[in-house]
Amino acid sequence: MNSFRSVAKHPIISLIDSGTTLKELKQIHTQLLLNGILNEPHLLGHFVANVALNNPNNLDYSNQVLDQCDNPTLFALNSMIRAHSKSSTPQHSFRFYNTILQSNHYLSPDNYTFNFLVRTCAQLLARGTGPAVHCALIKHGFEHDPHVQSGLVFMYAELGCLSSCHKVFGEIPDPDLVSQTAMVSACAKCGDVGFARELFDLMPKRDHIAWNAMIAGYAQCGQSREALSLFHLMQMEGVRISEVSMVSVLSACTHLGALDQGRWAHAYIERNKLRMTVTLGTALIDMYAKCGNVNKAMEVFWGMKERNVYTWTSAMGGLAMNGFGDKCLELFSLMKQDDIPPNEVTFVSILRGCSVAGLVEEGREHFESMGKVYGIEPKLEHYGCMVDLYGRAGRLDEALNFINNMPIKPHSGAWGALLHACRMYKNMELGELASSKLVELEDKNHGAYVLLSNMYADSKNWDGVSCVRETMKARGVRKQPGCSVIEVGGEVHEFFAGDKSHPMYDEIEMKLAEISKRLRQAGYVVDTNPVLFDIEEEEKEDALSKHSEKVAIAFGLITSKEGVPIRIVKNLRVCWDCHEVTKKISEIFNREIIVRDRNRFHHFKGGDCSCKGYW
DNA sequence: ATAGGGTTAG
Numbered sequence: 306m307n308s309f310r311s312v313a314k315h316p317i318i319s320l321i322d323s324g325t326t327l328k329e330l331k332q333i334h335t336q337l338l339l340n341g342i343l344n345e346p347h348l349l350g351h352f353v354a355n356v357a358l359n360n361p362n363n364l365d366y367s368n369q370v371l372d373q374c375d376n377p378t379l380f381a382l383n384s385m386i387r388a389h390s391k392s393s394t395p396q397h398s399f400r401f402y403n404t405i406l407q408s409n410h411y412l413s414p415d416n417y418t419f420n421f422l423v424r425t426c427a428q429l430l431a432r433g434t435g436p437a438v439h440c441a442l443i444k445h446g447f448e449h450d451p452h453v454q455s456g457l458v459f460m461y462a463e464l465g466c467l468s469s470c471h472k473v474f475g476e477i478p479d480p481d482l483v484s485q486t487a488m489v490s491a492c493a494k495c496g497d498v499g500f501a502r503e504l505f506d507l508m509p510k511r512d513h514i515a516w517n518a519m520i521a522g523y524a525q526c527g528q529s530r531e532a533l534s535l536f537h538l539m540q541m542e543g544v545r546i547s548e549v550s551m552v553s554v555l556s557a558c559t560h561l562g563a564l565d566q567g568r569w570a571h572a573y574i575e576r577n578k579l580r581m582t583v584t585l586g587t588a589l590i591d592m593y594a595k596c597g598n599v600n601k602a603m604e605v606f607w608g609m610k611e612r613n614v615y616t617w618t619s620a621m622g623g624l625a626m627n628g629f630g631d632k633c634l635e636l637f638s639l640m641k642q643d644d645i646p647p648n649e650v651t652f653v654s655i656l657r658g659c660s661v662a663g664l665v666e667e668g669r670e671h672f673e674s675m676g677k678v679y680g681i682e683p684k685l686e687h688y689g690c691m692v693d694l695y696g697r698a699g700r701l702d703e704a705l706n707f708i709n710n711m712p713i714k715p716h717s718g719a720w721g722a723l724l725h726a727c728r729m730y731k732n733m734e735l736g737e738l739a740s741s742k743l744v745e746l747e748d749k750n751h752g753a754y755v756l757l758s759n760m761y762a763d764s765k766n767w768d769g770v771s772c773v774r775e776t777m778k779a780r781g782v783r784k785q786p787g788c789s790v791i792e793v794g795g796e797v798h799e800f801f802a803g804d805k806s807h808p809m810y811d812e813i814e815m816k817l818a819e820i821s822k823r824l825r826q827a828g829y830v831v832d833t834n835p836v837l838f839d840i841e842e843e844e845k846e847d848a849l850s851k852h853s854e855k856v857a858i859a860f861g862l863i864t865s866k867e868g869v870p871i872r873i874v875k876n877l878r879v880c881w882d883c884h885e886v887t888k889k890i891s892e893i894f895n896r897e898i899i900v901r902d903r904n905r906f907h908h909f910k911g912g913d914c915s916c917k918g919y920w
Numbered sequence: 921a922t923a924g925g926g927t928t929a930g
Contacts, residue, residue, distance in 0.1 A: 347921080452923050489925085490926065521926060582927085584928045587928045590928090591928070617929085618929045652930095657930095
């Protein structure tokens with residue numbers, strides 16, 4: 306019917322285009338060889354491009370085909386650079402670039418070549434090569450090509466060079482929607498979300514991609530509330546909402562611990578039949594797991610048709626964070642059966658799983674296997690996990706020994722993990738060492754001081770406590786204010802320690818008094834040790850009852866119905882007393898309380914906590 | 921015959 310619109314295609318081109326998988330393309334290749342057709346450079350170029358672009362993760366075959374050709378076309382070589390720029394081996398792009406350069410002017414790179422090459426550099430995070438490619442493309446006269454320009458903005462953003470982004474963008478005489486969006490995204494990626502917003506507001510036209518870029522920018526900078534409110538504005542303006550928008554929305558909910566809004570987002574996705582991509586599924590898993598609903602996270606996980614390394618790693622990390630170390634390791638076995646190769650992030654999840662399950666030997670084996678089996682060099686994070694693994698198991702000497710034998714300089718994370726273990730296992734001597742090492746590395750690390758002071762307080766060494774206090778004062782180190790958030794009725798309420806500004810504060814105070822009373826009636830004695838400073842007992846009891854999570858829990862008890870779990874997200878680790886008190890509250894008020902602290906989850910129920918006393 | 925902007929795990 307619409308044949309009048311179709312353009313006559315070369316029959317061989319049609320044949321080549323009919324194949325997408327390697328198997329199909331190999332059959333087509335045989336056919337073409339038999340007919341001697343591949344001597345025609347244009348057709349060979351088209352074939353190579355088709356093979357490479359349809360199979361960016363398996364480029365051996367396209368390489369072989371290209372090798373059979375004496376004089377590959379620029380089109381074929383550009384296609385190879387393009388395919389490699391998106392592959393797991395982007396560095397090979399340069400081989401084809403060199404082929405072009407060494408062809409004795411038979412070929413010369415064009416705007417396509419440089420556009421793909423710039424994207425390769427972005428992918429590689431090539432801080433040295435990126436600017437060199439930029440120089441080369443200027444020499445060849447392509448710096449004013451709009452595709453190349455937006456590519457450069459993208460590349461410099463990936464390299465974290467915001468000033469170069471500004472320079473390139475500033476030289477675009479009349480930036481269009483696409484380059485403006487690239488710049489919005491670049492500024493946000495480099496942390497200047499304020500400027501990104503200014504640009505966004507100044508854009509004469511904004512399509513749904515521009516909105517997505519801005520919302521993602523807020524989400525990536527940790528400005529989750531702004532991300533959500535901009536999303537609501539987007540809805541009101543009637544802009545098209547896609548699965549890409551929802552990934553950022555879910556990410557914002559994850560960081561806020563806003564389970565209700567996350568559930569709403571999930572329902573929205575289903576109601577509007579948005580495409581359940583791997584990325585979106587992974588964002589859902591992460592949201593449910595980090596909002597404390599690990600069962601739902603796994604339900605989504607098992608429901609997915611396709612899973613990539615992000616999906617597996619998120620699910621494993623979620624299980625570990627919620628205390629299901631054994632389940633995390635089971636999942637790793639299945640991941641291997643599925644032939645998904647783990648990466649360095651996966652090993653962070655694995656080691657955390659071993660740590661919460663107390664599986665020291667197994668953790669050590671996984672750590673060893675990183676380099677030996679997978680060719681992944683352990684990084685600082687992994688060393689930190691290992692110290693935590695030994696420390697949590699109470700094997701403090703081995704933890705110290707591990708630190709002392711690290712091939713790279715131990716970072717604050719390693720000493721911090723040791724210090725934490727020292728507090729849990731009350732090893733003052735090692736704790737003092739770990740704390741001093743931590744301070745040596747970061748003299749403003751408040752955790753180093755607070756933990757040490759708490760250790761002194763644990764052993765009633767009040768001189769030690771005041772000594773730490775003096776040092777902190779002298780060095781201008783301030784304790785990070787504790788902050789807990791709780792979502793009620795789709796709204797996120799924030800409580801800072803000691804802050805009385807909440808409109809319902811009087812009611813909260815009454816609830817806190819009731820909690821204290823019922824705890825005392827149940828025979829619970831408030832432990833005054835964890836307070837940082839040596840203050841009067843009376844005040845201590847009061848100060849303790851004002852830790853932000855207790856205020857949030859009191860608020861939760863007032864505002865939510867019986868039987869509904871109370872979910873809190875805290876910016877610091879839970880203190881010992883709050884942990885004990887929350888256990889008791891969960892029993893006395895018969896309420897499940899789920900606290901996500903800086904490190905992991907605590908599911909309090911019936912007087913017990915899922916962390917079993919170690920966190 | 922090829923190209924540009926938005927999304928996930930530590």
